[in-house]
Amino acid sequence: MKIDRRSFMKLAGSGAACLTLGQLGVSLTPVRAYAGDLKISGAKEVVTVCPFCSVSCHIIGYVKEGKLVSTEGDPDYPINEGSLCAKGAAMLTMTTSHHRLQKPLYRAPYSDKWEEKSWDWMLDRIARRIKDTRDKDLILKNAKGDTVNRLESMFLLGTSHAGNEECAIAHQAMRGLGVVHMDHQARI
Amino acid sequence: MTNHWIDIKNADSILIMGSNAAEHHPISFKWVLEAKDKGATVMHVDPKFSRTSARSDFHVPLRSGTDIAFLGGMIKYILENDAYFKEYVVEYTNASLIVGKDFGFSDGLFTGYDAKTRSYDKSKWGFEMDENGVPKRDKTLKNPRCVFQLMKKHYSRYGIDAVSSTTGVSAENLLKVYKTYAATGKPDKAGTVMYALGWTQHTVGVQNIRSAGIIQLLLGNIGVAGGGINALRGEPNVQGSTDHALLYHIIPGYMAMPHNGWQTYDDYNKANTPVSRDPMSANWWQNKPKYFTSLLKAWYGDSATQENGFCYELLPKVEKGEDYSYMYLFDRMYRNKIRGGIIIGLNPMNSIPNTNKVRKALDNLDWLVASELHHSETTDNWHRPGVDPKKVKTEVFLLPSAHRLEKEGSVTNSGRWLLWHYQVVPPAFEAKPFGDMFVGFMQRLKALYAKEGGTLPEAVLKLDYPDKYDSDELCARINGRFTRDTKVGDKLYKKGQLVPSFAALQADGSTSSLNWLYTGSFTEEDGNKAKRRDTAQTDMQKAIGLYPNWAWCWPVNRRVLYNRASVDLNGKPYNPAKAVIEWKDGKWVGDVPDGGWPPLATGKGKLPFIMTVHGTGQLYGPGRMDGPFSEHYEPVETPVNSNMFSKQLSSPVYKFMSSDMDKLAKPADPNYPIVLTTYNVTEHWCGGGETRNIPNLLEAEPQLYVEMSPELAQEKGIKNGDGVIVESIRGRVEAIAMVTIRMRPLKVHGRIIHEIGMPFCFGWTTPGTGDSTNRLTSWVGDPNTTIPEFKACCVNIRKADKLTELAT
Numbered sequence: 001m002k003i004d005r006r007s008f009m010k011l012a013g014s015g016a017a018c019l020t021l022g023q024l025g026v027s028l029t030p031v032r033a034y035a036g037d038l039k040i041s042g043a044k045e046v047v048t049v050c051p052f053c054s055v056s057c058h059i060i061g062y063v064k065e066g067k068l069v070s071t072e073g074d075p076d077y078p079i080n081e082g083s084l085c086a087k088g089a090a091m092l093t094m095t096t097s098h099h100r101l102q103k104p105l106y107r108a109p110y111s112d113k114w115e116e117k118s119w120d121w122m123l124d125r126i127a128r129r130i131k132d133t134r135d136k137d138l139i140l141k142n143a144k145g146d147t148v149n150r151l152e153s154m155f156l157l158g159t160s161h162a163g164n165e166e167c168a169i170a171h172q173a174m175r176g177l178g179v180v181h182m183d184h185q186a187r188i
Numbered sequence: 189m190t191n192h193w194i195d196i197k198n199a200d201s202i203l204i205m206g207s208n209a210a211e212h213h214p215i216s217f218k219w220v221l222e223a224k225d226k227g228a229t230v231m232h233v234d235p236k237f238s239r240t241s242a243r244s245d246f247h248v249p250l251r252s253g254t255d256i257a258f259l260g261g262m263i264k265y266i267l268e269n270d271a272y273f274k275e276y277v278v279e280y281t282n283a284s285l286i287v288g289k290d291f292g293f294s295d296g297l298f299t300g301y302d303a304k305t306r307s308y309d310k311s312k313w314g315f316e317m318d319e320n321g322v323p324k325r326d327k328t329l330k331n332p333r334c335v336f337q338l339m340k341k342h343y344s345r346y347g348i349d350a351v352s353s354t355t356g357v358s359a360e361n362l363l364k365v366y367k368t369y370a371a372t373g374k375p376d377k378a379g380t381v382m383y384a385l386g387w388t389q390h391t392v393g394v395q396n397i398r399s400a401g402i403i404q405l406l407l408g409n410i411g412v413a414g415g416g417i418n419a420l421r422g423e424p425n426v427q428g429s430t431d432h433a434l435l436y437h438i439i440p441g442y443m444a445m446p447h448n449g450w451q452t453y454d455d456y457n458k459a460n461t462p463v464s465r466d467p468m469s470a471n472w473w474q475n476k477p478k479y480f481t482s483l484l485k486a487w488y489g490d491s492a493t494q495e496n497g498f499c500y501e502l503l504p505k506v507e508k509g510e511d512y513s514y515m516y517l518f519d520r521m522y523r524n525k526i527r528g529g530i531i532i533g534l535n536p537m538n539s540i541p542n543t544n545k546v547r548k549a550l551d552n553l554d555w556l557v558a559s560e561l562h563h564s565e566t567t568d569n570w571h572r573p574g575v576d577p578k579k580v581k582t583e584v585f586l587l588p589s590a591h592r593l594e595k596e597g598s599v600t601n602s603g604r605w606l607l608w609h610y611q612v613v614p615p616a617f618e619a620k621p622f623g624d625m626f627v628g629f630m631q632r633l634k635a636l637y638a639k640e641g642g643t644l645p646e647a648v649l650k651l652d653y654p655d656k657y658d659s660d661e662l663c664a665r666i667n668g669r670f671t672r673d674t675k676v677g678d679k680l681y682k683k684g685q686l687v688p689s690f691a692a693l694q695a696d697g698s699t700s701s702l703n704w705l706y707t708g709s710f711t712e713e714d715g716n717k718a719k720r721r722d723t724a725q726t727d728m729q730k731a732i733g734l735y736p737n738w739a740w741c742w743p744v745n746r747r748v749l750y751n752r753a754s755v756d757l758n759g760k761p762y763n764p765a766k767a768v769i770e771w772k773d774g775k776w777v778g779d780v781p782d783g784g785w786p787p788l789a790t791g792k793g794k795l796p797f798i799m800t801v802h803g804t805g806q807l808y809g810p811g812r813m814d815g816p817f818s819e820h821y822e823p824v825e826t827p828v829n830s831n832m833f834s835k836q837l838s839s840p841v842y843k844f845m846s847s848d849m850d851k852l853a854k855p856a857d858p859n860y861p862i863v864l865t866t867y868n869v870t871e872h873w874c875g876g877g878e879t880r881n882i883p884n885l886l887e888a889e890p891q892l893y894v895e896m897s898p899e900l901a902q903e904k905g906i907k908n909g910d911g912v913i914v915e916s917i918r919g920r921v922e923a924i925a926m927v928t929i930r931m932r933p934l935k936v937h938g939r940i941i942h943e944i945g946m947p948f949c950f951g952w953t954t955p956g957t958g959d960s961t962n963r964l965t966s967w968v969g970d971p972n973t974t975i976p977e978f979k980a981c982c983v984n985i986r987k988a989d990k991l992t993e994l995a996t
């Protein structure tokens with residue numbers, strides 16, 4: 001029986017109890033197959049894209065009871081065909097890393113510590129900071145008298161980690177405000 | 189990439205230069221190996237022996253910053269040995285065009301140079317036109333003023349001896365690479381060039397790539413399967429973020445940012461829409477006003493009307509000729525001219541050059557918004573080692589950002605494939621996507637402007653800005669919609685329906701699109717094509733692994749750019765076994781062709797390089813800031829004090845900064861005799877801000893090291909595993925010595941020059957791992973892109989008495 005990795009995972013993951021490895025005709029060590037079966041059986045498969053290099057390997061996330069239990073290279077994506085490098089393979093640890101930032105943090109001028117704040121508090125204050133900066137510094141005309149409507153004293157840096165839709169609205173927001181200092185990883 | 193990842197397998201010869209693909213794009217390498225299994229020769233030309241070299245047929249070490257000398261030698265070899273693909277060169281490139289009388293080149297300088305402004309007057313480099321305004325051609329390539337002859341003369345200076353002495357590559361190795369690669373100049377052979385930051389990060393970065401472009405055009409390797417110029421690109425969505433232009437100098441879809449010289453909508457269109465009188469040239473950019481107007485309609489919605497120039501006046505205008513990139517931004521910040529800003533998903537306090545300066549510059553901000561997964565050297569700059577937080581005024585807003593697995597949306601890979609990622613789990617803790625942050629403060633700003641007014645409030649109030657972050661709906665906005673009922677062909681589209689292709693975009697305000705390149709990605713007929721997972725292919729497509737039904741690719745699902753150059757004048761593929769397109773029974777089959785015109789022999793065709801004004805591949809590129817041909821110049825910090833090719837030591841037009849912290853070592857400075865190049869490792873991502881927080885990755889690559897040859901180690905009394913200090917004129921860095929034959933001493937200008945290499949992924953927020961390597965690198969930039977010269981600077985190295993940055 002010829003079977004590709006994808007169908008194998010489907011079979012193994014479907015919990016079809018009577019299938020033995022012998023029937024599948026692939027030689028995986030029983031221990032690994034058993035462990036794999038246990039972790040992802042009954043889990044929902046969701047396709048995502050590796051957040052590192054621009055090969056954009058596809059990864060299947062296995063979700064059980066709302067929790068990510070395993071990640072694997074997507075065997076259907078014609079570019080990575082199921083394989084991943086060390087970074088892509090570390091996806092599970094990366095998502096659950098205990099170093100993750102948990103809450104919005106605020107550092108007041110001259111302070112030596114972070115304070116936890118709510119998103120609303122942060123966004124209100126950020127909007128106020130941007131508005132004050134823009135109202136004060138927006139240059140309507142340059143020295144020659146040309147209309148320029150630009151805000152030089154505020155900038156945006158980043159990011160190629162953002163999705164296309166995020167980049168599109170980031171650009172629109174910045175030009176809407178008059179921002180001209182805008183740059184990201186594409187220039188380094 | 190002009191081609192795509194899978195297409196690498198179609199190559200007969202692979203030149204990997206300025207990249208360590210096996211380590212930095214690991215999965216791409218399976219396609220390199222597949223080509224190799226089928227008989228392709230894989231060559232790695234790079235200062236360091238790496239995992240890429242190990243899997244290549246051969247590795248050729250060269251001195252960092254001498255790629256143009258190396259490639260210039262190859263151009264000379266191809267021309268003098270008649271290894272070029274004659275029909276392709278004559279028909280599809282600008283080899284036959286006659287260059288105007290003002291162009292000239294002497295002793296390292298092209299005509300039109302102004303030493304005072306350090307710039308060229310590019311009008312001196314134009315083509316000669318006939319009475320109809322069509323460029324004059326000599327298809328015999330004999331005219332001494334045709335591009336072909338001028339090119340031959342220019343590169344005739346790149347003889348093996350001068351190239352060898354400059355690059356440190358032996359004559360034997362040079363000829364081995366030249367001969368192998370030049371063999372792809374046959375119609376049925378293809379060679380691909382894979383490059384990355386090892387080429388871009390030089391003061392001659394653009395010309396490194398131009399040199400490869402010249403080679404690929406001479407060999408007929410553009411537009412064909414297994415060919416192309418393939419920028420591997422680094423970052424996870426750097427293709428998409430570039431297309432959507434998180435860059436100062438362009439707006440989405442590669443259109444120029446308005447400047448003060450273009451005061452009105454009409455001024456902008458007039459200045460930016462190229463005109464060609466050549467009936468053979470498609471001159472695709474003549475459609476620019478349609479794309480630009482559709483963008484303005486997407487930005488300003490109903491407020492944008494023909495009468496008000498589609499709100500063009502509200503847009504910011506940069507000052508003509510001014511540079512607003514990183515280098516200049518941080519310099520202005522250092523000089524206290526910047527008040528605040530936003531840094532997301534980026535760690536410049538670790539990953540950009542002369543870090544000591546940029547860290548100090550950041551202290552001058554009043555406010556800073558950051559959005560990250562983890563703390564980084566940037567978010568926590570205010571309490572970096574040696575700084576008293578009580579003296580730092582910056583108000584910092586640090587927002588927890590969602591991981592890609594925790595949000596849905598699209599990204600674009602290096603092969604221009606638009607790919608959808610679904611939300612696997614909801615964001616951890618209180619994290620949110622960047623999109624929520626932008627919508628969050630923009631909605632608040634709109635409310636504030638509506639309530640309080642302020643400076644030019646209409647620029648904000650008139651924006652048609654989304655009121656919530658919804659990636660599917662934004663994909664539709666990016667694709668674009670009709671703003672009124674419109675007929676396309678015989679099909680009627682209602683107001684609000686999706687535009688089927690960019691050919692349907694209009695300059696009259698009847699369509700909107702946030703990015704014309706993506707129009708056609710989300711249609712009424714097929715929905716959001718980023719989500720397609722269909723592997724179906726015709727036999728012809730299967731032969732080259734085209735996968736036209738998997739997701740979607742810009743432009744118009746064309747998988748190989750300039751593919752009409754892969755067929756002869758009758759539309760027959762030069763390489764039938766690996767055909768990209770073919771004219772069959774009155775239509776094109778295979779890939780989506782670069783425009784549907786019939787083959788050129790019918791007399792109704794158009795030249796294949798549709799994005800250039802004259803329709804031809806540019807062997808001669810008069811649009812660059814530093815000359816229409818590439819020319820070797822030394823890196824700004826160089827271990828030698830002369831240039832074998834001219835009196836001009838370094839690029840006459842490179843960009844630099846002049847603050848008290850922007851010091852440069854003088855050429856051949858005895859205090860800094862060693863060349864430093866920087867790179868990364870598989871286990872860490874760029875500045876390392878994310879991957880250092882992943883225990884298994886940090887365990888695999890735990891600490892900053894410096895690779896050096898046994899010969900240099902012996903000279904300096906350093907043993908493998910010793911703590912060392914690496915110093916440039918700008919800073920010092922601690923590292924662990926890794927003494928290895930992966931680095932080779934090179935014979936340059938008749939003497940031995942040493943090169944060392946260091947990763948740059950470690951930083952002080954991960955204690956004991958080391959701190960920014962970029963404290964050593966210099967802030968000088970390419971004149972076209974202002975990309976800094978990370979890849980070559982001069983340093984010295986010594987054994988450390990004591991280590992403070994590294995855990996021992």
Ligand code: SF4
Pocket residue numbers: 050051052053054055056057080083084085086087088089212213214215216
């Ligand atoms: S798994 Fe590795 S090669 Fe694939 S996209 Fe991620 S980082 Fe790149």
